[in-house]
Amino acid sequence: MSKVEISNLSMRFGSTDVLRDINLSVREGEFVCILGPSGCGKSTLLNIVGGFIQPSAGTASIDGVPVTRPDPRRIFVFQERGVFPWLTVDENVAFGLFRLSEAEKRDRVTRYVQLVGLAGFENAYPRELSGGMKQRLEVARALAVNPDVLYLDEPFGALDSITRLQMRRELLRIWQAEKKTILFVTHDIEESVQLADRVVIMSARPGRIRRILDIDIAHPRDLSAPRYIQLRDIIFSEIGLAHQV
Amino acid sequence: MRRGELILLPLAAVLVLAGAWQLAVMATGTTIFPSPGDVARGLGELAGRGILWSYIGDSLVRVVSGYLAAVIIGIPFGMALGWFPILERIVNPIIQLLRPISPLAWMPLAVIWFGVSNTAPIFLIFLAAFFPIVVASMNAVHNIPPMYLQAGRNFGLSTPRLMAKVIVPATFPPILVSLRIAFGIAWLVLVAAEMIAVDSGLGYLIIDARNAGKRYDLVVGGMLLIGVVGLMIDALFRWGTRTLMRREVTE
Numbered sequence: 001m002s003k004v005e006i007s008n009l010s011m012r013f014g015s016t017d018v019l020r021d022i023n024l025s026v027r028e029g030e031f032v033c034i035l036g037p038s039g040c041g042k043s044t045l046l047n048i049v050g051g052f053i054q055p056s057a058g059t060a061s062i063d064g065v066p067v068t069r070p071d072p073r074r075i076f077v078f079q080e081r082g083v084f085p086w087l088t089v090d091e092n093v094a095f096g097l098f099r100l101s102e103a104e105k106r107d108r109v110t111r112y113v114q115l116v117g118l119a120g121f122e123n124a125y126p127r128e129l130s131g132g133m134k135q136r137l138e139v140a141r142a143l144a145v146n147p148d149v150l151y152l153d154e155p156f157g158a159l160d161s162i163t164r165l166q167m168r169r170e171l172l173r174i175w176q177a178e179k180k181t182i183l184f185v186t187h188d189i190e191e192s193v194q195l196a197d198r199v200v201i202m203s204a205r206p207g208r209i210r211r212i213l214d215i216d217i218a219h220p221r222d223l224s225a226p227r228y229i230q231l232r233d234i235i236f237s238e239i240g241l242a243h244q245v
Numbered sequence: 246m247r248r249g250e251l252i253l254l255p256l257a258a259v260l261v262l263a264g265a266w267q268l269a270v271m272a273t274g275t276t277i278f279p280s281p282g283d284v285a286r287g288l289g290e291l292a293g294r295g296i297l298w299s300y301i302g303d304s305l306v307r308v309v310s311g312y313l314a315a316v317i318i319g320i321p322f323g324m325a326l327g328w329f330p331i332l333e334r335i336v337n338p339i340i341q342l343l344r345p346i347s348p349l350a351w352m353p354l355a356v357i358w359f360g361v362s363n364t365a366p367i368f369l370i371f372l373a374a375f376f377p378i379v380v381a382s383m384n385a386v387h388n389i390p391p392m393y394l395q396a397g398r399n400f401g402l403s404t405p406r407l408m409a410k411v412i413v414p415a416t417f418p419p420i421l422v423s424l425r426i427a428f429g430i431a432w433l434v435l436v437a438a439e440m441i442a443v444d445s446g447l448g449y450l451i452i453d454a455r456n457a458g459k460r461y462d463l464v465v466g467g468m469l470l471i472g473v474v475g476l477m478i479d480a481l482f483r484w485g486t487r488t489l490m491r492r493e494v495t496e
Contacts, residue, residue: 052395072401082392086414095410096400145400 009058017206033192036202075142279462287462311370319378327386366438381423385416
């Protein structure tokens, strides 16, 4: 059985058709990128699967159960602005762990602060961290509650391009270590080919799935390999760009 | 500027102003407007009669009482308005209608309602601080970044926990700023509030000195005291804000 199952899902806001007839299955442990132009409804789709918005028609199910509300087993990661400025790094990571004992909480916090490379910054406040560090902090806060699915909504969009590349490598390392199912929304073609097992290419409004592309390259990926460039160019032409500036 | 200059230069400016004041009094030969020396002597006389400190104390008690009542009622009320859109729809027009009315306009009503008592001026001070605090608290809730609330719900926080762990800390900085501004307004209203129903305090001192014996040295002395005490309280607020906010001041 697939982990996430989206069937015949449509979304309208008033008279605006945002998503039309989306069908997608995501396997357990799979890394899926949802790629599309701004305003194609990809964030809306993620918010529906996350339980924050109810679809107009169709369903999104996880483990066969329709999603009706947010659930701590599936955590949504925003751009780094989602960390709480009034909490330290440690306290941010512990935010979702209020059901655990103090000892368990401490273990989890230590582990995930280490995993995302923030050791030494446990008592720092977010304002003392760089954009990339805040993004890692938010990933650590999400991972600490041990979710089985992570939703990432253009998480690296606000970072500079060098930090963005580093964060992609970090995310892949964490994904391989933690074996989470990841739905990752982006409008960056290169990003999707670098990260995903499969790329879901969406059309502009109303958002529909144009094509689902398998990225059959093992990690770490060589960004100059012919297959990488070939897959990237397939996406470029699918979106209707000649890949020339 | 070096640290010494930071203190010395403003002090020098005060001395220059006092000097200009003295010269102006001497040059015009006025017998009504007091010189700095007259004011100092007047205040010394009040201190000698033992009413200087009791007046300052009475004023502080009134301002603090009215202000604290505004804080205790205004913050939860404003936050509730911000949180429940229906409540805001119903109540906000009334607030926006009452807000532009100067607290001084309530004076006659305050006297009818509370008579000759401490309550009337406290009520005026309460009104002066209440509306800014309510509006700021309401806006603070509106301005909570949606992703903070979304994260709170995602991690499965109950509403009381969401309140304690997200809403209160997220609204704390802007509300703190409004508390300082509201105190400034409350202090401004003091003179007017003490014009009615009471016979002590710095506001009363000014009115009484003018009415009872045209003691303009005491009028100016009272004004200066209000300025100095207000400045000291504001410094206290700034210090408190800095201390409380040290860890997260905006980037």
